[in-house]
Amino acid sequence: MLIRKPADIPYSEVTPKSLYLRRREFIRTATGPAVAAAEALSPTGARAQGRPKLPHVRKSQFSTTEPLNDYGDVTGYNNFYEFGTDKEDPKANARHFTTRPWSIRVEGLVKAPATYDIDGFIKPYALEERIYRLRCVEGWSMVVPWVGFPLADLIKRLEPRPSAKFVEFTTLHDAQRMPGQRVPILQWPYVEGLRMDEAMNPLSILAVGVYGEALPNQNGAPLRLVVPWKYGFKGIKSIVRIRFTDRQPRTSWEIATPHEYGFYANVNPNVDHPRWSQATERRLGEFRRRKTEMFNGYGQQVASMYSGMDLRKNF
Ligand SMILES: Nc1nc2c(c(=O)[nH]1)N[C@H]1C(S)=C(S)[C@@H](COP(=O)(O)O)O[C@H]1N2
Ligand SMILES: [Mo]
Numbered sequence: 138m139l140i141r142k143p144a145d146i147p148y149s150e151v152t153p154k155s156l157y158l159r160r161r162e163f164i165r166t167a168t169g170p171a172v173a174a175a176e177a178l179s180p181t182g183a184r185a186q187g188r189p190k191l192p193h194v195r196k197s198q199f200s201t202t203e204p205l206n207d208y209g210d211v212t213g214y215n216n217f218y219e220f221g222t223d224k225e226d227p228k229a230n231a232r233h234f235t236t237r238p239w240s241i242r243v244e245g246l247v248k249a250p251a252t253y254d255i256d257g258f259i260k261p262y263a264l265e266e267r268i269y270r271l272r273c274v275e276g277w278s279m280v281v282p283w284v285g286f287p288l289a290d291l292i293k294r295l296e297p298r299p300s301a302k303f304v305e306f307t308t309l310h311d312a313q314r315m316p317g318q319r320v321p322i323l324q325w326p327y328v329e330g331l332r333m334d335e336a337m338n339p340l341s342i343l344a345v346g347v348y349g350e351a352l353p354n355q356n357g358a359p360l361r362l363v364v365p366w367k368y369g370f371k372g373i374k375s376i377v378r379i380r381f382t383d384r385q386p387r388t389s390w391e392i393a394t395p396h397e398y399g400f401y402a403n404v405n406p407n408v409d410h411p412r413w414s415q416a417t418e419r420r421l422g423e424f425r426r427r428k429t430e431m432f433n434g435y436g437q438q439v440a441s442m443y444s445g446m447d448l449r450k451n452f
Pocket of ligand 1: 211214215216217218219271272273274308327355356357368369370371372373374375
């Protein structure tokens with residue numbers, strides 16, 4: 138995310154980002170088209186390395202058939218401000234972050250508020266691979282083979298009260314372990330939220346892995362949200378709290394710059410960011426920009442949730 142205030146924060150990422158992309162292209166060109174093609178088309182898991190393999194992962198009808206971005210892109214070019222503001226920071230700075238033990242607190246308008254250990258918490262759910270497009274509000278995109286389970290499965294099991302209209306998610310708050318939280322870029326901890334129907338949509342998942350393996354820390358271990366028709370910042374990482382509420386949650390980005398980042402955050406090429414166009418995007422590894430699709434190409438599954446809403450107001 139590009140941010141404007143406070144003014145003394147180093148948000149110098151436009152230049153480093155373009156340099157980074159050019160460097161990658163140079164490497165790909167230098168190593169030859171055969172290597173680049175093999176990378177792009179390699180079957181899920183082929184580029185993964187080192188993390189525990191996740192068993193019994195089913196394929197999903199919701200996956201895109203587009204070529205995947207390689208493991209290096211997916212785990213080396215990240216936004217995770219708790220570990221630094223440059224794209225290469227999270228991989229380097231989250232290396233020693235520990236995600237066991239890990240507790241998840243469920244609270245608010247729900248049948249049984251409780252604190253769960255992460256392993257028991259995710260155990261009931263069948264894992265699926267969901268290959269989704271990720272479109273960052275900054276204008277880059279990638280195709281990522283997440284492993285996770287439908288958020289709807291979890292919500293049904295937790296039994297929110299009928300009065301619950303939204304779900305709010307919160308990231309760990311621990312500036313000892315997340316050094317980026319010592320810098321007041323955002324109001325910590327990071328908070329995101331969904332309307333209940335968005336949360337129940339079959340495309341919304343909680344991810345525990347990527348490329349067939351447990352999530353690397355920089356991608357939001359041990360548990361993160363993935364909502365493919367919304368800009369990447371909705372995909373909150375390293376979740377410790379899930380709260381059901383009757384009021385629209387105040388999200389971190391909305392608090393930071395309300396005129397730039399709204400609650401809905403639907404990918405919408407017709408609504409420009411105040412400081413740049415959202416009409417096109419650049420897929421990591423590609424040279425030419427592509428047209429950004431409404432709802433990131435997932436309109437068929439999600440557009441009906443917003444019928445009658447003014448998406449310029451509810452951006
Ligand atoms: N807690 C937390 N979650 C976060 C962020 C963050 O800074 N902190 N960045 C968001 C943004 S802007 C994007 S684009 C995605 C990127 O996810 P990825 O790095 O796993 O691809 O994570 C989102 N989730
Ligand atoms: Mo983003």
